[in-house]
Structures are given as C-alpha cells and as structure tokens.
Amino acid sequence: MFLSVFDLFKIGIGPSSSHTMGPMTAAARFLDEVAGNDWPRPAGVKVDRLGASLHGSLAYTGIGHGSDRAVMLGLAGLTPQTVDPDQADGIASRIAAEKxxxxxxxxxxxxxxxxxxxxxxxxxxxxxxxxxxxxxxDSGGRLLLKRIYYSIGGGFVVSEEELQRMKAKGSVTTEGKKVPYPFKNAVEMLAMAGKSGLSIADMKRVNEETQMTREALDAGLDGIWSAMKGCIDRGLSQDGIMPGGLKVRRRARMLHDKLQEQWQQNKPNPLLANDWLSIDAMA
Structure with missing residues (x-):
C-alpha cells in the first residue's frame, strides 16, 4: 500500500479534516463541475443560483465544526490549502450580506x-x-445539476459514483501506486526494514521519490513544517473564544505565559517537556 506523506499531512483549515476540509474540497469540486462540460448543459441556459445541503454527521455537528462556513468558502473558489483563516469569517459574512x-x-x-x-x-x-x-x-429555479459527495475522513472526498466503485472492490481505501517498499501492516514494514537494511524513514523516502523528485519532496516537507509552525505561533498569539459557537475559551497563550514565568524563575518542573509539547498541540 502507498499513501503519500502529503495524503497524511494535509495543509488546511481546521478544526476538522472530515467536517471542515472535506466540505470545502467538495464545494470546490462542484464548482469545477459547474464550469466544465461533462454534464448535459441545456443550450442557452446559464447557472444562476447555487445551493448545498449537509446530511448526517455533517448536519448535526456542522456549526461547531464550521462545515457551513467551509461550504461557503469552497463555493467562493477557496481551498483548504489557500484560504487565509484570518480572512475566512469576513468572506463568509460578506457572502451572507450580499447573498x-x-x-x-x-x-x-x-x-x-x-x-x-x-x-x-x-x-x-x-x-x-x-x-x-x-x-x-437556472434563473427560473429549474435544477440543472446535482452532485453528491462524501467526506470519508482525513480530508479525502469522493463522489457518489466513486464511492460505489470503491465499495464494489470491497474497500473504501485504495491500494495506491506501486512502490519499492509496499506494506499493509507493521509486520510487513519491519520485515522489509530488516531485509533491506533501511530505516522506516529511508524506505518511505524511496517510495516518495518514485512519485516526485527529491527537491519537490523536500520542498513539500518544508512547506508542511512551515504551516505547522505558523499554526502554533498563531495559536499562541490569540486570546478569547474559539469559533464554532461552543464558547470554548482559548487556553494556549495563557498556559504558555505561565510556563515562561516558571522558566524565568528557574522553578523545578520534571514534566516541563511534556507541558511545552501539550501547549504546542493545544495551540
């Protein structure tokens, strides 16, 4: 099995890969379909209005996870990779005001x-x-195009037709592309490491470099780390209530300041490393 590191570590808006990134990605896919020629567009008829409905888990937890806002941003042409989280609320408010x-x-x-x-x-x-x-x-309210998508986890989105084909194969996952060191479980992975003399990281790099150049891989990894570091820094700089309507207060900055004070006073703390790690994760 081959899943790229870029499938596992996606740059995108939070708080949820399946409830936020997924709906935004699906909305962007629908925009592409609206603009394309793969559907029977009536001659002389133009798309005038768009609509969307969230179902199941997305409907029940959509507000808290920002799924509704994610759909608006996706239909506005933004993707989880390109949207500026500091601009997201303003964009959604403008859409709601202008209709x-x-x-x-x-x-x-x-x-x-x-x-x-x-x-x-x-x-x-x-x-x-x-x-x-x-x-x-269209302008008369006639339905021209309808598409159903499913957010199946990890930011992956499939259409209704793609999901049916995947289920017909007996799995909603993919075997992926052929690589020198494929594995389906940890036992296979460790056996290959023993046989090849390579570390798990080295085998993963060999697999990745069959799909892209080393320079592209390194640049992509640097981009992921830069996004992670930027997210941590942003979380440590903000106070107040988190978005989503659940009135959850941001705590990372306050705890960060307390740890800084303890460090400056040279107070012993055997769990200091774990505390810093927890604050970064919270941020």
Missing amino acids: RISPPGHPTYRFDPATDLVLDRKTPLTGHANGMAFYAY
Missing part, C-alpha cells in the same frame, strides 16, 4: 446561506455518515 458569490473564473451566482445552505438532519445520504449535496439552478 451572492463570485468565485474566480465564474460569473456571479445567487447564493443566500440562510436559504441555500441547508443542514438537513432528517434525510441521511446512504453512502456515508458525512454526506453532502450540491445544486445548480
């Missing part, structure tokens, strides 16, 4: 989140608990 959405490369579409974005707790989609549907209408 229109203008993704790059598209005309302006009517989109009122109050009516066109539905958290449907009564109608589950059968493919997966994290289901969502997207709609495109």
